[in-house]
Structure formats: C-alpha cells, structure tokens
Amino acid sequence: MVRARAIGLVAFGAATLGGAALGYLGERRVMAGQAQRVAEADPSLAAAPGWASRDVESHDRTLLHAELRAAPGRPAVLFSHGLGLSSRVWHDQMTVLGERFHSVAFDHRGHGQSARAARGDYTLDALADDVAAVLAETAPAGPAVLVGHSLGGMAVLACAARHPGLLGERVRGLVLTNTAASRLFSGAARSTLAAAVSTVQARVYEAVVARSSRARRRLESDDPEDRPSTDLSLLATRQFGLNPEAPPELVAFLERELRGTPPVVLGACAPALTTVDLQDVARELTVPTLVLAGSRDRLTPPRQAQRLAEMLPDSELVTIEGAGHTAMLEQPDAVTAAIDRFAARVTADAGGGDGTSARRASSR
Structure with missing residues (x-):
C-alpha cells in the first residue's frame, strides 16, 4: 500500500508538473508578443501626470516624493501604494478625485522617485511614519481620508495605530483595497x-x-x-x-x-507582508473604513477582505467585480466611484461633496 501510495504521489506530481509545463509553453507564446510591448505601455499610466511635485522629509530624514492636485480648503485624500509600485498606479483616481478633493499620492521609501531609506529602515513602522509625514506636509490642516493598497493598506493601518491622535477630527476614514490586517499573502x-x-x-x-x-x-x-x-x-x-x-x-x-x-x-x-499582525489595530479602529476587494484577486482573495471587514468596528465592504490584485488599475471607474462616495460621506461636514459618483476624466 505504501508503494502504491508513493507511485500515486509520483504520478500526480509528474502530471502536475507536466500540465504546468504545457500551460507555460502555451502562455509563453502569448506573452512573447507582450514582451515586445513593454515600451508601448499606456502613456496615460506610465507618464507622470504633471501635477505639482513635492519632496517630503520623513521622520528619519528619508526624502519622499509626492504628487499633488492641490485644492486648498477641501478635504484631503492621501494615496499609499503597494509593494514594488509607485504613486503612478493612482493616476485615474488622482485625475478624477483631484477635481473634488485635495489629492496626494506619494512614493514609499525606495520606490518610484523617493529616496532609499536613510538608515536602511523598511519596516512597516517606518512606512506608517512616512504616511503621517506626507499627510502633515502636504495636507497640514482639515479632514482627510487615507487610501492604501496592499502593503500600502497595511501602512495606513499601522499609521492609525502609531498616530492615534490623527484619527477623528483629522483622519475621518480609511480605504483599504486588496489588503489584509495580517499575513497579507x-x-x-x-x-x-x-x-x-x-x-x-x-x-x-x-x-x-x-x-x-x-x-x-x-x-x-x-x-x-x-x-x-x-x-x-x-x-x-x-x-x-x-x-x-x-x-x-x-x-x-x-x-x-x-x-x-x-x-x-x-x-x-x-x-512586513508575512509577519506583521495588525488585527488588534483593526478591531480597535475608531473611524469608518471602506474595504475594497477584487473578485479575482489571487493574492488577497475576497475571503480575506471579508475577514478584515468583519473585524473592523465600522466598515463597508465593496467587491470590485472582475478585478485582480490591483483593482484601481483594472477597474478604475468602480474604485474611484467607491472612494468618492465614501470620502464625501465621511467628510460631508467639511464640504467633501454630495457623495455622487465621480465620472472618469482620465486621458486613458
């Protein structure tokens, strides 16, 4: 029986590897053409949008690059991107929401146009302090909503824990997209x-x-x-x-x-993706939170978003149909409209808008 089981396992493994190999060979033929199109990536996403830029010095003197669509006197929306990305992934949201909110997107340390960590610190605490530093420098007064994707969402949660004084009058709500409170992947x-x-x-x-x-x-x-x-x-x-x-x-x-x-x-x-646990932070969060899930997200699947929403005291869960792990790029209209409605609602007393869905004004 042991021998038969071993043979069965070997056969299963061989079939799996063979299937994967055949699948990859098939995909390779398709992807080979895509490799030639990297330089032709959609310019409305790849190019800097040309808004105001500012360098922000974080707590450890690391210089962070931020893009702004300034709207003095209006509530702020601050965007925090995920691992390996940059502020450019928020192009569509900045384009549309920048007409109604003071919108800011920044590059995390070592990403995009931001400098490497001045002291080699890339912990989640450091990323959280970066969020606080950018908010203080680019939107020093008035209500704000923090938006974070994947690792950037964990940074936003960690920021709420490390800077609780920001919550309430200043930070009115959080938007967490394609993320989790622990063991992100x-x-x-x-x-x-x-x-x-x-x-x-x-x-x-x-x-x-x-x-x-x-x-x-x-x-x-x-x-x-x-x-x-x-x-x-x-x-x-x-x-x-x-x-x-x-x-x-x-x-x-x-x-x-x-x-x-x-x-x-x-x-x-x-x-930070696999070891940090922010579940206690999520359970004690004192501001409303919008959780966005991609129905086809393989890294942080919808069930993780459901668990996150359930542990938050005041949450709303929205599933973006057809989106994978980068919903803001794949389904920008739906993500933008969801953020718009939420930000307008939680900042309504500060002139955040009437909560109607924004129409996409992207050049893409």
Whole structure:
C-alpha cells in the first residue's frame, strides 16, 4: 500500500508538473508578443501626470516624493501604494478625485522617485511614519481620508495605530483595497513563495554576489532596464498582480513598475507582508473604513477582505467585480466611484461633496 501510495504521489506530481509545463509553453507564446510591448505601455499610466511635485522629509530624514492636485480648503485624500509600485498606479483616481478633493499620492521609501531609506529602515513602522509625514506636509490642516493598497493598506493601518491622535477630527476614514490586517499573502501559497523569494534575493546579494559589480547593479538599480523583461516576468505579473484577462498594455505597465523597484528594497519590505499582525489595530479602529476587494484577486482573495471587514468596528465592504490584485488599475471607474462616495460621506461636514459618483476624466 505504501508503494502504491508513493507511485500515486509520483504520478500526480509528474502530471502536475507536466500540465504546468504545457500551460507555460502555451502562455509563453502569448506573452512573447507582450514582451515586445513593454515600451508601448499606456502613456496615460506610465507618464507622470504633471501635477505639482513635492519632496517630503520623513521622520528619519528619508526624502519622499509626492504628487499633488492641490485644492486648498477641501478635504484631503492621501494615496499609499503597494509593494514594488509607485504613486503612478493612482493616476485615474488622482485625475478624477483631484477635481473634488485635495489629492496626494506619494512614493514609499525606495520606490518610484523617493529616496532609499536613510538608515536602511523598511519596516512597516517606518512606512506608517512616512504616511503621517506626507499627510502633515502636504495636507497640514482639515479632514482627510487615507487610501492604501496592499502593503500600502497595511501602512495606513499601522499609521492609525502609531498616530492615534490623527484619527477623528483629522483622519475621518480609511480605504483599504486588496489588503489584509495580517499575513497579507496568506490567501495564496504561491504569493507567500513570492515574498520569500524577494527575501532570498536580498540574502543572496549579501552572501554571494556582493563582489559582482554587474549583479550589484541589477539588484540595486532603480532603472527597470537593468532587469530586462522576460516572458516569465510578464506571465507572473498577469497571473498574480492582475486578473488573467488583463490587457497587454496594463500587464506591461505593471511589470515595468515592479522591475523599477530594486530587489534589495523588495526583500527588505517583504517581511512586513508575512509577519506583521495588525488585527488588534483593526478591531480597535475608531473611524469608518471602506474595504475594497477584487473578485479575482489571487493574492488577497475576497475571503480575506471579508475577514478584515468583519473585524473592523465600522466598515463597508465593496467587491470590485472582475478585478485582480490591483483593482484601481483594472477597474478604475468602480474604485474611484467607491472612494468618492465614501470620502464625501465621511467628510460631508467639511464640504467633501454630495457623495455622487465621480465620472472618469482620465486621458486613458
């Protein structure tokens, strides 16, 4: 019986690997054409929107880059992006909501146009303090809503815990999209592996390739061209970062964003995805929270969003149909409208608007 079980396991494993290989070969043919389109990624997403820019000095003197659509006297909406991305992923939301709110999107330390951590600190506490620093510098007065995606959502939650004095009169509500309060990627085993790979990359750098100038450049560079696009990287981006039917130009844009973040930064931030537990913070949150889930999110599936919403004292759960892990890119109209309604409601006494859904004004 033991022998039969062993043979069965081997056969199952072989079939699984064979199926995966055939599947990949099929995907490779499709993705090969996409690899040629990276440079043709949708310019309305890839290009900086050209609004006001500002550098903000965080608690440890790390310089953070922020983009603003200034609207003095109006409630603020501050956007915090996820691991490996940048403020550019909020282009559609900034475009539309910037007409009704004082809108700010910033790059986390080591991401986008922000500097590397001045003291090498990439902990969630540091990211949370960055959120507070950007809010204080770019929207120093009046009510605000904090919006966070994936790791950026955890940073927003951590900010609420580390700076409780902000909640209430200043921060009227939180929007958490494609995120969780603990073990961010526990909903998918393969995503946990991805986080582990990022950590291993950093360890390999420290232990093996530190003497190789070429390897060092690839690991540390902010230029995505130092880490060329491959069929596999595009395939992984589409399968885990987006829904499987995402258009090629969106896959190309997101994959380029991820390649633009140095692996050493990804590795330094990765532990926050799998080890930090903010469930107690969520249970004690004193402001309304909107939880957005992607119906096709493989990294933080809808059941995780449901658990998060259930532990929050005052929450609203909205599932974005057809969206994967980056709902704000895949279904921008639905995400923008949901944020608009929520922000207008929680800031209504400060002139946040009438809560009607915003119409998309993006050039995309």
